Amino acid sequence: DGGITQSPKYLFRKEGQNVTLSCEQNLNHDAMYWYRQDPGQGLRLIYYSQIVNDFQKGDIAEGYSVSREKKESFPLTVTSAQKNPTAFYLCASSPSTSGYEQYFGPGTRLTVT
């Protein structure tokens, strides 16, 4: 089955710890994205990548980091510098960033206490 997987589905961490969220796709898509969604809010873009070893900051990149060492994988690290890390994190991919719709993974709910 082709698709996007994110793991884990639920993640709990203590404040001050870094945590890495996994995102893998086997759709052969070039572009990948990370969003966060807070209750009652729209999706906000954290980082995106068009090609391996290249990525750009989105609207709310502070406190996050990413890597794109393989086309299939785009992990997101939520660092201790992120002031309000508790959120629903969604990874997406698209064939390219030029006018194509995006397809989402099932998301990871991160709770930091």
Added chain:
Amino acid sequence: RKEVEQDPGPFNVPEGATVAFNCTYSNSASQSFFWYRQDCRKEPKLLMSVYSSGNEDGRFTAQLNRASQYISLLIRDSKLSDSATYLCVALMNSGYSTLTFGKGTMLLVSP
């Protein structure tokens, strides 16, 4: 001003009703538009793209008015399974294209 605005709802309708969602966007450079559906605590899923000429997919019809910067989604003969949040999305092509999401409109279809 928010870039993509939607009425948050919820819209409460009985089964079989016709319901319309509206969306406005502020960036006239936006070039592509989509409607996504998001079930509670799930990921958004693409419902349909929106074309200038308007497009229909079964019970769903999407319209785009570029002059008014307005997008609509019409759902006919509502089903219980249509209950979800509907996200209006604009894509702006300027170098790297990114999607801008509205906050969504919640639809509740009751028996």
